[in-house]
Amino acid sequence: MGHKKIMEMNNGIIKDTKVVIRATDILPSGKPMFRYIEGKNKTIVSGSEVNANKLFNFGTGKCFMTNNKISTYPNDLENEYSHYSSKILNYDTAMAANGKSLYFPGTLSRYNPQGYSFEESRKIYLFCCGIDGCGIEDSRKFAVMKDRWIAPYGPLRTGNVDETDPNITTCLIPFRYQPITGGQNDLSAAERDVYFGRSVITATDGTYAAYFFKTFDAPPELVERYEDGTSFADLSENSIWLADKNTDPEVCVKLRMSVSNTDIKEWFSNTTGQGTCRVNCISLCTAIPYLETGTGGPLYFKDIRPITRYNFNNESLQESTKALDITYYLYF
16 A cells, blocks of 8 residues: 555545556466556445435434434335435346346345344445446546446446447446356356346347446455554554654555456457457445345345446456456545
8 A cells, every 4th residue: 555645535425545456467478467557436426325324314303313214114124214315226226127137035134143233234345347437439538427327227328428339238247247047056156255236137149147246355454554654553652642653644444356357258248249348437336235034145235326436448358368456445
């Protein structure tokens, strides 16, 4: 984390961010080639709504706790905060409306071994990628707009322009796109702990299971230190309030995630062709974890809402060995 912070955020509860993407390819010689993409994300409107609900009660009565929860929903949604706009759709609803319904078993129970409340269970667990962050030309990267998510539908929308390619049925690109002949076991048990948002899609050449969301490569890491690199834990003083430091303290969450050398490519190979394989935007997403009743896994995530969005120039994934290693920093 020796990189200089290069941006400031003026929205949401995150004061500063940095996304570092390392594009890795294997040269014919067998040696790896690295190239870095760096920039900032932006909290979009659905993320602002979640952040506000995390920080405040919007009900009535003492501490504004009355009339603040939904009580008419099915049991799995009891105690959800009532102050989410019906106009800000989650991915579950929008994908179902566009022929990409997410699969859930008939009986689900909220995964809750720690006894969290409903809203305490809503955390950032997932990320997704797409192709509506940049135009056809690699240099035509679009500014992030707060009311534009990575669309789970088409045609390809770039900025204020619709590029009406009839082959584009989703700007949200699945990480995995597996042919299936029936049943649910198209990925291994280990893979089902990594890829989420399963949707069965019928194409002209068969039926596929698409996985639109992926979890992190490692648990989120909380970093508390000064800008000179001194960790709070390494202070000689017994309190930061007594520390004699000339640099500012910072609290940061570091996330590690990746687009492997097989991710995303399956979808392009079976739709618009490997020559069009690319990615140019990424979002962090909150969700609620669930488990099929009476089983030990895999997990399912519901109420998937994008929090942030980061657009970058087209990154080609045509090469079979190409992969992306992503480090996502959130400064609070």
